[in-house]
Amino acid sequence: MSFVTAHDIFHAYGHRPILERVNLSVAEGEFISIVGASGCGKSTFLRLLLAEERPDRGVISIDGAPPAREPDRARGVVFQRYSVFPHLTLEGNLVAAEGLGTRWGRLHGAARRAARERARATLERIGLAHAAAAYPSTLSGGMQQRLAIAQALTARPRILLLDEPFGALDPGTRVAMHDFLQEMRAETGMTVFMVTHDIQEGFKLGDRVVVFDKPRWDPQFPDAYGATITYDFDARHGGIPFQTLKEDTRVLQSA
Ligand SMILES: Nc1ncnc2c1ncn2[C@@H]1O[C@H](COP(=O)(O)OP(=O)(O)OP(=O)(O)O)[C@@H](O)[C@H]1O
Ligand SMILES: [Mg+2]
Known part of the structure; x- marks a missing residue:
């Protein structure tokens, strides 16, 4: 059963096509x-x-409906730039992330104390326990990124969107954060989309590795065509492609 579906997506900025004929079907937990x-x-x-943007053409659906525009607990995000709350301490950032799932956006009393304890445990797990009372601006870029990842995971989203989440981390920290992400994923069964420039990382963490590329290319007009998914590799079974975009399928799709 498909949980997240992109059907025949076309998206342009002005006259520049960016994405064309993007089709993807993802099961829950992948x-x-x-x-x-x-x-x-x-x-x-x-x-x-x-749903920060709507596709010019085509349909995206999540659990059978268009993605909601309002931020909700269903989707957690870690973008290329850090997305932590600057006015909250590290512990406060993690407690606030738990509050996102509640009606009023805040936790009180026993629930808040329990959230604080979980926040401390998480900070311990990501090696930032010593900085629980510090503010994000006092941290290095890599530490802020670790906090951002922990924050997104704390909200236990149904879908996690990660845009080059580990780029700023040193190799040791990167492996520790891989472990943390894999443990959280095993606990929650969440569906993850992760953009990475590290193909080894893509195969290590992913069930599938999808490649975005431009199948059509005009050297005179490099911006004339958009990118699509040219490969969809099964990362769990020796990297065999599920589907490779061939010339004839492209003709069929555009016909
Ligand atoms: N809001 C926008 N308005 C106009 N052009 C945009 C906008 N956002 C992105 N672009 C352009 O669309 C193209 C795709 O951008 P995007 O950020 O999705 O690429 P990317 O694959 O994430 O690249 P990177 O690996 O460098 O992060 C780029 O040429 C970018 O300049
Ligand atoms: Mg990008």
């Missing part, structure tokens, strides 16, 4: 790694899933 050249539209695709 981990999709997205790779592709810089500027080919990977972040744009995540923004469409988030």
